[in-house]
Amino acid sequence: MQADLRAAARFFSSVESVAPVASLTHLHWVNASADQVSTVTPLLLDAGFAGTVVVARASQQQAMGAFSALNCALHDHPSAGQAAGDVLLEAPQGREAAQLAIAQIQAAMVECEPHTIWVFGDKESGIQSLAKRYVGASTALSKGHLRLVRIPACAPLVEATNKKGRAPFAFPTEANAFHTFTWDGLTLATRPGVFSWRHADAASTLLLKHLLAENLSGQWLDWGCGCGLLGAALLRQFPDLRVVMSDDHYRAAVCTQQTLDANALQARAQVICEDGVGPRIGALAFDGVVTNPPFHRGVRLDRGVAQRFLRDAQSILKPGGVIWLVGNRHLDYGAALQRDFSQVSCVESNAQFHIWRAQRR
Numbered sequence: 001m002q003a004d005l006r007a008a009a010r011f012f013s014s015v016e017s018v019a020p021v022a023s024l025t026h027l028h029w030v031n032a033s034a035d036q037v038s039t040v041t042p043l044l045l046d047a048g049f050a051g052t053v054v055v056a057r058a059s060q061q062q063a064m065g066a067f068s069a070l071n072c073a074l075h076d077h078p079s080a081g082q083a084a085g086d087v088l089l090e091a092p093q094g095r096e097a098a099q100l101a102i103a104q105i106q107a108a109m110v111e112c113e114p115h116t117i118w119v120f121g122d123k124e125s126g127i128q129s130l131a132k133r134y135v136g137a138s139t140a141l142s143k144g145h146l147r148l149v150r151i152p153a154c155a156p157l158v159e160a161t162n163k164k165g166r167a168p169f170a171f172p173t174e175a176n177a178f179h180t181f182t183w184d185g186l187t188l189a190t191r192p193g194v195f196s197w198r199h200a201d202a203a204s205t206l207l208l209k210h211l212l213a214e215n216l217s218g219q220w221l222d223w224g225c226g227c228g229l230l231g232a233a234l235l236r237q238f239p240d241l242r243v244v245m246s247d248d249h250y251r252a253a254v255c256t257q258q259t260l261d262a263n264a265l266q267a268r269a270q271v272i273c274e275d276g277v278g279p280r281i282g283a284l285a286f287d288g289v290v291t292n293p294p295f296h297r298g299v300r301l302d303r304g305v306a307q308r309f310l311r312d313a314q315s316i317l318k319p320g321g322v323i324w325l326v327g328n329r330h331l332d333y334g335a336a337l338q339r340d341f342s343q344v345s346c347v348e349s350n351a352q353f354h355i356w357r358a359q360r361r
């Protein structure tokens with residue numbers, strides 16, 4: 001297994017080229033940043049780690065193509081990977097998402113004793129409070145921003161010490177379980193770890209207030225669709241509209257499909273799991289794009305993904321095609337839009353958000 005881990009470390013140093021699935025049979029790798037993985041791997045090897053590495057998050061470049069499909073499936077169906085030995089997991093963002101991943105791994109472990117679930121992540125990711133929530137868990141490594149926590153594989157949650165008196169998290173661990181909420185009569189299907197999974201995001205609903213008052217037609221792209229709020233609301237409002245909904249997060253794409261099904265909107269929609277404008281989105285042409293773009297990578301602010309998308313969006317918009325975008329005020333997408341689009345207007349500006357409309361050059 002150590003050889004496999006070394007192979008995985010090598011794999012991560014060349015993630016730009018997609019690894020053949022066959023070489024990953026026993027390794028279900030995390031979508032972790034390469035520097036974190038290269039720091040953690042030798043430490044685990046020295047500690048005699050032998051086990052399975054489970055996909056924490058499916059997204060970004062290294063989870064493309066078949067590799068992505070394999071890893072994504074393993075994330076939601078870890079039993080398909082039969083987690084044998086120890087498990088290494090990159091801390092998913094959010095308390096519930098982390099606990100759900102751990103519950104899934106625990107359910108998938110061939111045997112618990114004497115194994116360990118190792119969780120690593122940025123110190124800002126909530127990983128240290130995760131350590132406090134499991135009986136017998138401890139922080140094994142603190143290095144710069146990186147934290148590595150060991151959780152005994154059979155560890156139950158420390159329910160008694162829940163100071164805020166919150167009921168212990170009890171989201172079902174089955175892959176086909178969804179949380180639902182409603183917004184304006186639409187049913188949204190979500191899961192922990194998907195953006196704004198408990199309720200509709202305020203920025204997105206503000207964007208919808210403007211878009212639903214327009215007269216939209218043709219084919220639109222809901223880029224970074226999350227659980228499908230924007231695209232589903234447009235499909236319901238405009239009976240002739242077709243919407244492609246894309247997200248690089250596999251679980252988000254699954255939730256979007258479920259949202260469409262729950263509202264009987266699937267006939268005019270297509271869901272694509274892809275990073276930015278990849279080969280599938282890139283082969284299409286759109287009359288319009290709607291997006292509440294991502295501005296975090298992990299726990300850090302990162303405008304790069306949105307800026308790359310804005311540059312690439314030119315190639316998928318038809319002549320005269322438009323983009324509608326909402327962003328937190330401090331992100332100020334104005335400059336990027338001015339650079340890449342014409343007729344840029346800030347349709348609404350309030351204390352929190354900017355709504356932008358711009359046209360293809």
Ligand SMILES: C[S@@+](CC[C@H](N)C(=O)[O-])C[C@H]1O[C@@H](n2cnc3c(N)ncnc32)[C@H](O)[C@@H]1O
Nearest residue numbers: 195204224225226247248249275276292293294
């Ligand atoms: C701010 S959320 C908006 C979600 C949804 N549209 C809404 O309004 O609730 C941004 C979404 O972009 C997705 N995302 C992040 N990076 C991406 C990428 N490189 N390609 C496609 N989607 C991405 C995230 O997974 C997330 O679902």
